[in-house]
Amino acid sequence: MSILSIVPGYEPEDNPGRRKGKGAARMALRHAVLAALLDEELSGYQLAKSFGLGVANFWQAVPQQLYAELPKLEREGLVAGRKVVQEGRPDKRVYRVTDLGLAELERFAAATDKPSVIRDDLMVKVQAADHVDTGILIARLTERAALAQARIELFDKLLRTMRGDATEEEYLRHGARIGPYLTCLRGLAFERGNHAWYERTVAVLRERGGSGGDVSQAVP
Amino acid sequence: MSILSIVPGYEPEDNPGRRKGKGAARMALRHAVLAALLDEELSGYQLAKSFGLGVANFWQAVPQQLYAELPKLEREGLVAGRKVVQEGRPDKRVYRVTDLGLAELERFAAATDKPSVIRDDLMVKVQAADHVDTGILIARLTERAALAQARIELFDKLLRTMRGDATEEEYLRHGARIGPYLTCLRGLAFERGNHAWYERTVAVLRERGGSGGDVSQAVP
DNA sequence: GGCGGATAGTCAGTGAATTGAGTAGTCAGT
DNA sequence: ACTGACTACTCAATTCACTGACTATCCGCC
Numbered sequence: 241m242s243i244l245s246i247v248p249g250y251e252p253e254d255n256p257g258r259r260k261g262k263g264a265a266r267m268a269l270r271h272a273v274l275a276a277l278l279d280e281e282l283s284g285y286q287l288a289k290s291f292g293l294g295v296a297n298f299w300q301a302v303p304q305q306l307y308a309e310l311p312k313l314e315r316e317g318l319v320a321g322r323k324v325v326q327e328g329r330p331d332k333r334v335y336r337v338t339d340l341g342l343a344e345l346e347r348f349a350a351a352t353d354k355p356s357v358i359r360d361d362l363m364v365k366v367q368a369a370d371h372v373d374t375g376i377l378i379a380r381l382t383e384r385a386a387l388a389q390a391r392i393e394l395f396d397k398l399l400r401t402m403r404g405d406a407t408e409e410e411y412l413r414h415g416a417r418i419g420p421y422l423t424c425l426r427g428l429a430f431e432r433g434n435h436a437w438y439e440r441t442v443a444v445l446r447e448r449g450g451s452g453g454d455v456s457q458a459v460p
Numbered sequence: 461m462s463i464l465s466i467v468p469g470y471e472p473e474d475n476p477g478r479r480k481g482k483g484a485a486r487m488a489l490r491h492a493v494l495a496a497l498l499d500e501e502l503s504g505y506q507l508a509k510s511f512g513l514g515v516a517n518f519w520q521a522v523p524q525q526l527y528a529e530l531p532k533l534e535r536e537g538l539v540a541g542r543k544v545v546q547e548g549r550p551d552k553r554v555y556r557v558t559d560l561g562l563a564e565l566e567r568f569a570a571a572t573d574k575p576s577v578i579r580d581d582l583m584v585k586v587q588a589a590d591h592v593d594t595g596i597l598i599a600r601l602t603e604r605a606a607l608a609q610a611r612i613e614l615f616d617k618l619l620r621t622m623r624g625d626a627t628e629e630e631y632l633r634h635g636a637r638i639g640p641y642l643t644c645l646r647g648l649a650f651e652r653g654n655h656a657w658y659e660r661t662v663a664v665l666r667e668r669g670g671s672g673g674d675v676s677q678a679v680p
Numbered sequence: 681g682g683c684g685g686a687t688a689g690t691c692a693g694t695g696a697a698t699t700g701a702g703t704a705g706t707c708a709g710t
Numbered sequence: 711a712c713t714g715a716c717t718a719c720t721c722a723a724t725t726c727a728c729t730g731a732c733t734a735t736c737c738g739c740c
Contacts, residue, residue, distance in 0.1 A: 268581065268726080268727095269726080269727085271581070271584050272584050272587075274588070275584050275585075275587040275588045276587075278587075278588055278590070278591050279590075283687095283688075283689095284688075284689070285687065285688050285689075288688095295584065295587055297577065297578070298577060298578040298579060298580055298583040298584070299577075299579055299580075299583070299584060300577055300579075301727080301728090302727085302728060302729080303688095303689085304689095304690085304691090304728080304729085304730095305726090305727070305728075307688090307689060307690070308690095326687090326688095328735095328736065328737080329686085329687050329688080329735075329736060329737085330687060330688045330689080330734070330735055330736080331688080332687080332688060332689085333688090333689090342591060342592075345588050345591065345592055346592050346593060346596075348581075348584075348585070349585045349588065349592045349593065349596050349597060349600070350593075350596050352600065352603060353580075353581035353582055353585075353600070354581075355604065355607050355608075355611075356578060356579065356580035356581075356582065356583075356654075357517065357518060357519075357520055358517070358518040358576060358578075358646070358647070358650055359488075359518060359519055359520075359576065359579070360518050360519075360573075360576035361488065361491070361568075361573035361574075361576075362573055362576070363518035363519070363576075363643050363646060364488075364491050364492050364495050364515065364518070364519060364568075365495075365568070365569045365573075366639055366642050366643050366646075367495040367496075367498075367515055367639045367640060367642075367643045368494070368495045368498055368565050368569065368639055369638055369639035369642060370498070370499075370636070370637050370638060370639045371498050371562060371565065371639075372562075372565055372566050372569045373566060373569065373570075376566075376569050376570050377569060380569070380572065380573070383572060384575065387575050388575075391575075412664045412667075413664075413667060413668065416590070417590050418589055418590060418664065418668070419586055419587045419588055419589035419590045419591075420587060422586050422587075422589060422661050422664065423583050423586050423587045425657065425660075426578070426583060426586075426653075426657045427578070429653050429656070429657060430578055430650075430653060433646075433649050433650060433653050434576075436649070437645065437646045437649060440645075441642050444632045444633075444638065444642065447632075447633060448633065448638070488696075489696075489697085503717095503718075503719095504718075504719070505717065505718050505719075506718095508718095521697080521698095522697080522698065522699085523718095523719080524697095524698085524699090524719090524720085524721090525696085525697070525698085527718090527719060527720070528720095546717090548705095548706065548707080549705075549706060549707095549716085549717055549718080550704075550705055550706080550717060550718045550719080551718080552717080552718060552719090553718090553719090
């Protein structure tokens with residue numbers, strides 16, 4: 241049993257404030273879409289492209305999901321679509337959030353939500369570090385470190401763009417649209433945490449040497 | 461367009477190393493289960509309860525998923541089940557990872573995986589901070605900060621339990637089972653990051669005062 | 681004058697995640 | 711004798727997330 245005993249165990253998530261009625265439960269993507277459309281009127285295509293900054297360092301979706309979600313939101317009156325005839329390229333349909341959509345966001349914000357967790361294949365791999373090849377893990381971790389570095393730079397650039405000339409403190413105090421700025425800050429810190437952990441983990445695995453694998457035969 | 465232009469945009473994820481054949485794509489839970497069973501022989505029930513420490517600060521599942529997954533893994537020969545007759549309580553079936561399961565984990569570890577992202581309702585809410593009630597956001601953030609604090613303490617306790625008398629450096633160099641220790645470290649750092657961000661965000665929102673909402677009428 | 685690439689979007693399908701409800705035995709209280 | 715809590719698991723249903731394959735127009739390139 242050992243460690244197993246100090247952990248609180250599975251609890252049926254008895255959130256009293258949540259509607260646990262019929263269908264509805266987390267209904268997630270829709271709110272991310274609403275949040276993304278708050279500051280700009282966008283088409284599905286534009287949304288898909290931009291769904292990696294505004295909202296999407298913490299919520300990702302492929303275009304098809306968005307194309308499916310937008311008409312659904314429109315039917316419910318949460319967004320309003322408008323056809324834009326273009327020349328030189330296909331027509332498009334742009335959407336903006338309606339008052340009803342804003343109210344829905346407000347309602348959504350009021351609900352207490354379950355805490356977020358990291359969900360990551362690489363963590364599963366590291367969890368098994370004592371049983372799988374160390375070299376492979378180091379390779380994966382190194383890949384990720386590079387990726388994290390790239391994302392750090394991207395976030396940094398985004399933040400500088402958003403705040404313009406102002407310092408961070410100034411912007412947070414007086415700037416417009418702090419929402420995106422704040423979430424971007426979280427994204428940046430997250431990636432910094434990732435990067436640091438990747439490097440540390442690589443260092444630890446390296447120091448232990450032995451290209452690893454089965455720990456039961458580790459005595460030569 | 462403004463910010464939209466500096467972001468790299470949607471790329472079709474052209475990972476050349478990934479099998480993009482028929483069904484398989486991420487097939488995630490199975491590997492988490494395998495990793496969780498590496499160090500202990502557990503029943504579905506025990507796994508469900510412990511699936512919040514070993515593996516599960518980065519992978520979560522409800523009991524039903526595990527009960528569904530275990531026989532599936534057994535049919536494929538990746539785990540071996542064994543009936544344990546108990547007195548005073550119902551019989552149970554405990555599972556351990558087979559050599560084939562270990563090989564599967566190894567294969568899994570070799571595949572490059574897509575980077576993890578935070579996926580969190582609360583981030584969506586903060587993204588909309590300029591348009592929804594600030595008081596509500598502060599309430600949610602405060603809840604989360606408390607929760608993060610609790611998790612920080614839990615991780616801390618887990619880490620101390622795992623390393624016993626040794627210091628962290630010693631344990632990372634010479635200890636057995638660093639896998640769980642390393643992932644736990646990531647979990648701890650993540651929660652610390654969360655906590656810091658929650659507090660900072662609350663502070664920012666407080667300082668801006670105005671119980672928020674529509675920014676277009678923000679000039680009194 | 682055909683090819684690649686961008687814009688703009690649709691359709692069909694699978695497996696994974698989540699929810700809800702139920703079964704069945706043991707034990708501690710009141 | 712009944713309630714509730716814990717162990718141990720099962721079944722059914724729904725909803726999400728994601729993948730892959732497709733249509734169509736226009737532009738620039740060589």
